[in-house]
Amino acid sequence: xxxxxxxxxxxxxxxxxxxxxxxxxxxxxxxxxxxxxxxxxxxxxxxxxxxxxxxxxxxxxxxxxxxxxxxxxxxxxxxxxxxxxxxxxxxxxxxxxxxxxxxxxxxxxxxxxxxxxxxxxxxxxxxxxxxxxxxxxxxxxxxxxxxxxxxxxxxxxxxxxxxxxxxxxxxxxxxxxxxxxxxxxxxxxxxxxxxxxxxxxxxxxxxxxxxxxxxxxxxxxxxxxxxxxxxxxxxxxxxxxxxxxxxxxxxxxxxxxxxxxxxxxxxxxxxxxxxxxxxxxxxxxxxxxxxxxxxxxxxxxxxxxxxxxxxxxxxxxxxxxxxxxxxxxxxxxxxxxxxxxxxxx
Amino acid sequence: xxxxxxxxxxxxxxxxxxxxxxxxxxxxxxxxxxxxxxxxxxxxxxxxxxxxxxxxxxxxxxxxxxxxxxxxxxxxxxxxxxxxxxxxxxxxxxxxxxxxxxxxxxxxxxxxxxxxxxxxxxxxxxxxxxxxxxxxxxxxxxxxxxxxxxxxxxxxxxxxxxxxxxxxxxxxxxxxxxxxxxxxxxxxxxxxxxxxxxxxxxxxxxxxxxxxxxxxxxxxxxxxxxxxxxxxxxxxxxxxxxxxxxxxxxxxxxxxxxxxxxxxxxxxxxxxxxxxxxxxxxxxxxxxxxxxxxxxxxxxxxxxxxxxxxxxxxxxxxxxxxxxxxxxxxxxxxxxxxxxxxxxxxxxxxxxxxxxxxxxxxxxxxxxxxx
Numbered sequence: 053x054x055x056x057x058x059x060x061x062x063x064x065x066x067x068x069x070x071x072x073x074x075x076x077x078x079x080x081x082x083x084x085x086x087x088x089x090x091x092x093x094x095x096x097x098x099x100x101x102x103x104x105x106x107x108x109x110x111x112x113x114x115x116x117x118x119x120x121x122x123x124x125x126x127x128x129x130x131x132x133x134x135x136x137x138x139x140x141x142x143x144x145x146x147x148x149x150x151x152x153x154x155x156x157x158x159x160x161x162x163x164x165x166x167x168x169x170x171x172x173x174x175x176x177x178x179x180x181x182x183x184x185x186x187x188x189x190x191x192x193x194x195x196x197x198x199x200x201x202x203x204x205x206x207x208x209x210x211x212x213x214x215x216x217x218x219x220x221x222x223x224x225x226x227x228x229x230x231x232x233x234x235x236x237x238x239x240x241x242x243x244x245x246x247x248x249x250x251x252x253x254x255x256x257x258x259x260x261x262x263x264x265x266x267x268x269x270x271x272x273x274x275x276x277x278x279x280x281x282x283x284x285x286x287x288x289x290x291x292x293x294x295x296x297x298x299x300x301x302x303x304x305x306x307x308x309x310x311x312x313x314x315x316x317x318x319x320x321x322x323x324x325x326x327x328x329x330x331x332x333x334x335x336x337x338x339x340x341x342x343x344x345x346x347x348x349x350x351x352x353x354x355x356x357x358x359x360x361x362x363x364x365x366x367x368x369x370x371x372x373x374x375x376x377x378x379x380x381x382x383x384x385x386x387x388x389x390x391x392x393x394x395x396x397x
Numbered sequence: 398x399x400x401x402x403x404x405x406x407x408x409x410x411x412x413x414x415x416x417x418x419x420x421x422x423x424x425x426x427x428x429x430x431x432x433x434x435x436x437x438x439x440x441x442x443x444x445x446x447x448x449x450x451x452x453x454x455x456x457x458x459x460x461x462x463x464x465x466x467x468x469x470x471x472x473x474x475x476x477x478x479x480x481x482x483x484x485x486x487x488x489x490x491x492x493x494x495x496x497x498x499x500x501x502x503x504x505x506x507x508x509x510x511x512x513x514x515x516x517x518x519x520x521x522x523x524x525x526x527x528x529x530x531x532x533x534x535x536x537x538x539x540x541x542x543x544x545x546x547x548x549x550x551x552x553x554x555x556x557x558x559x560x561x562x563x564x565x566x567x568x569x570x571x572x573x574x575x576x577x578x579x580x581x582x583x584x585x586x587x588x589x590x591x592x593x594x595x596x597x598x599x600x601x602x603x604x605x606x607x608x609x610x611x612x613x614x615x616x617x618x619x620x621x622x623x624x625x626x627x628x629x630x631x632x633x634x635x636x637x638x639x640x641x642x643x644x645x646x647x648x649x650x651x652x653x654x655x656x657x658x659x660x661x662x663x664x665x666x667x668x669x670x671x672x673x674x675x676x677x678x679x680x681x682x683x684x685x686x687x688x689x690x691x692x693x694x695x696x697x698x699x700x701x702x703x704x705x706x707x708x709x710x711x712x713x714x715x716x717x718x719x720x721x722x723x724x725x726x727x728x729x730x731x732x733x734x735x736x737x738x739x740x741x742x743x744x745x746x747x748x749x750x751x752x753x754x755x756x757x758x759x760x761x762x763x764x765x766x767x768x
Contacts, residue, residue: 148591159541163516190541191517262592379452390593396645396695397475397493397522397569397630397681397759 080326083319085256090245093150095318096310098238100144101152105231107137111198112224115210119221122211130210131202135294137227138195142290142300146267146307149259151237161227164196164290168204171197175219185222196290198223203293254386261387264321265378267308269391272370275301279356280363286356298351301366305348312341321381330384333376340376344369434752438462439737440724441764443487443503445474450717450733450756458489459503460764461737461753466506471497475522476570476760479503480552481530483765488526488552490535492758493569494519494588498535498555510555516540518548518560519590523570525579526552527611534579534611536568543587547571547579547614561614564607566598570631575638578617579609582642584628599647604629606642606663622656622663624648629663635685639705641666643680643692654680655692657707666703675712676701681759684721684728693718693730695759700730720761731757 114130145158152158174192177183201210201220210217248256279288289297314320325334347366352359382389439462446461447453458474459467468489475492485504491497496514501507514520514537521536533552537560538545545568549559563571565583572580585604587597602625608617622629626648634640640658651673655666668676677697684691688705693715700718702710717732727748728740735753 153589153591156541156543159516165515258595259592262595266591266593388595390588390595392594396679 080323080331082327083324084248085253085260085324086245086248088260088319088321088324089149089256090242091314091318092147092311093238093242093245097144097147097149097152098235098242100140101231101238102235104137104140104144105228105235107133107140108224108228108231111137112221112228115198115202115217115221115224118210119214119217122217124211127202127209127211131294134195134198134202135296138199138291138294138296139299139303141195142303143307146271146304147311148263148267150241151234153259153263155234155237157230157234160190160230161194162196163190163194165288166196166200167191168200168207171200171219172207175201175216178219178222179215185226193223193226195227198227199291199293205293257385258387258390261321261377261382261385262390264308264311265374265382265389265391267304267311268370268374268377271301271304271308272367272374275304276363276367276370280360280367282356283360284357286354289356292356295354297355298353301351301355302348305345309341309345312337321377324385325381328384330381333380333384337373337376337381340369340373344373435749437749437751439751439753440729440739442722442724442729442731442737442761443477443479443764444720444731444761445470445477445489445758446753446755447473447758448755453756457755458487458499458501459506461757463764465504468499468501468506468508470499474758476524478524478526478762479765481526481528487762488524488533488555490522490524491520493522493536494538494590494594495522496520498524498533498550500553500555510553512550512555512557518546520548521545521568523582525571525573528573532558532611534571534573536563536571536581538567538588540590543589545581545583547581547609549614559614561609562616563609563614564616564619565603565605567604567628569629572632572634573611574608574634574640577611579611580632580634580640581607581609582629582632583607583619584630584645585625586628586647596647599626602626602628602647604644606632606640606658618661620658620661620663623665624650624652626650627652627656630680631683633683633685633690635688635690635705637688637705639685639688641683641685641690641703643683645680646678654678654694655683655690655701655703657703657705659707664707666707667709669709672701672709672712675699681719682721684723691721691728693721695719695733698732719757719759722761722763724763729761729763731761733757733759 111133114133118126118130148158170192174188201216275290282288286292291297291300312321322334322337347369351362355363378389441463442461445458448455456470456473457467473492474489477489480486485502486500487503488500498512500510518537518539524533524535526533531552533550535548537548543566545563545566547561547563550557563581567584567586568581569584570582574580583605585602588594606620606629627644628647629642629644631643642656644654646652653665653668654676656663676694679696680692681695682693691702693700698716699712700715701712715730717734718730719733720731722729730738733756735755737751738747739749740747
């Protein structure tokens with residue numbers, strides 16, 4: 053309940069800060085939703101998913117090497133490959149646009165929290181030949197499941213468990229295969245953005261803004277609030293087994309920031325706002341994004357053990373940012389927010 | 398499932414409220430009929446509420462009209478029902494797309510069991526019990542495929558037992574039908590977790606009223622509304638076995654928000670252009686009368702009734718009307734502006750009206766007689 057209160061207070065604060073009327077001048081170039089998505093697709097998403105496909109293929113090779121030559125060296129190399137691929141995935145997971153949304157690839161690669169009993173059951177069934185690959189569901193697959201097999205401090209290491217190693221190798225290869233399969237879709241999607249009618253632009257605006265709201269909500273609630281409900285227990289945090297909790301939180305926020313602010317040569321939401329004369333609102337976004345970024349940077353390496361105050365601060369700043377987006381930006385951009393609590397059944 | 402009422406008495410009350418009779422051409426009630434707020438305690442009513450209808454920040458479930466502590470919820474609750482065992486517990490389902498089912502002891506506010514959905518599925522707002530109280534069914538969506546399904550749970554521990562396809566996407570209400578089937582309101586609207594409640598398939602909707610075998614989830618039959626843009630949301634069955642649905646209109650042409658299951662097809666209730674316009678595009682709940690039905694038209698702020706034969710009944714003002722249930726032989730109707738109307742089924746007027754300082758949610762269950 054506290055988090056909901058903080059979101060409300062944050063919204064009020066944001067409203068107060070924004071009480072000055074937006075400037076009528078529009079010195080920045082107008083950016084359409086399709087132009088924004090096209091630039092994001094060309095500069096970030098298509099190359100990002102191609103890189104993730106390569107990283108996943110490398111991970112599959114490294115895990116396979118563990119199975120063929122069990123030892124600390126091969127296991128360390130596989131763990132390093134997982135860290136790289138997982139970090140890339142976490143950054144991209146903030147921006148599920150285009151083929152990422154349509155193919156549900158992130159849902160298939162990123163099921164979390166992990167379900168160790170289902171992973172164990174699936175690997176035993178697969179090793180025994182009683183469970184066909186196509187019957188293994190997403191709850192026992194993906195990079196978080198691989199993290200469990202590679203890093204879990206309690207289960208037997210892959211170097212001493214041939215069945216688990218074989219399953220991990222298959223998981224990594226399966227992820228790489230899924231990522232390879234969607235790569236052509238990125239170019240098709242980007243090309244499709246060249247000729248967009250008015251109705252599709254409006255729909256794209258809705259998706260663009262709602263996906264960012266959903267991304268902030270996910271970071272705030274799924275990856276911070278819920279894990280923090282168990283003080284001193286790090287096991288609720290994403291990537292806790294690999295000790296990458298903090299870097300994953302920062303990677304997710306980096307992805308969101310790219311969507312919100314863009315970078316040199318890449319428009320973000322703030323460019324859309326400025327192009328519509330909403331300069332004050334865009335400035336507030338910049339300020340709040342900086343505050344949220346600082347708050348996340350202040351998280352300790354193991355947030356679940358000693359990050360209480362820092363987590364609370366990060367949640368608070370993200371709530372303000374979400375309020376700005378869901379209430380102020382959405383209203384100005386005429387977007388119906390899909391994450392509201394006041395719209396029907 | 399809406400509780401039975403005496404149709405004659407209730408419709409007499411509604412008709413009087415509307416200053417008109419039960420006819421094919423409904424008359425609009427004077428809004429003042431229920432306007433005066435009652436200072437006394439409202440009847441016990443199990444429901445969910447929040448602190449604001451427009452920017453809610455706090456969410457609760459509990460028994461209104463009593464001193465029992467409210468259960469704090471992490472987000473809006475939606476469907477809510479007493480456990481059939483009459484052990485004083487109740488279960489609340491998260492509003493769609495939601496991630497919790499909670500069973501708690503209502504008098505003490507003590508949580509007894511909880512199920513939290515993860516990346517695999519989301520709840521779609523409604524639940525139903527098997528009459529023996531051992532099994533609970535909840536509407537869900539598979540987050541990978543987008544397919545609608547019925548989650549099957551132990552009704553006491555809320556442990557998941559199974560999940561079945563439900564005959565389409567976007568299920569909302571699920572109801573236990575008197576002949577032992579499960580009825581599912583398949584809304585036909587695809588939403589994705591990444592975009593919240595944004596509707597993604599309005600040009601290809603396929604809504605239906607579906608019936609499942611509650612022992613194994615087998616799809617027994619599927620009944621489409623006359624127009625594919627009418628999303629089937631809620632279900633009620635009267636004492637004679639008639640089954641009706643309320644709907645929301647996702648198209649541009651006006652349509653009745655009420656349909657009866659007539660053999661194999663869903664047939665719109667009678668409505669002239671005036672009634673269609675008066676009811677608007679969204680129905681929040683439906684309740685069975687004796688041989689008729691009442692529908693809460695939330696956006697339009699009216700309650701409308703139809704006979705079991707499909708003839709239009711009456712319509713009267715009930716601003717932001719949501720939940721419909723009964724208290725004894727009276728109809729209780731709530732609004733998200735905090736209104737609680739009690740219709741005097743035996744008399745000729747809206748018997749009482751309370752103004753509560755909360756935003757009441759879409760569904761409610763009356764307090765048991767002993768509470």
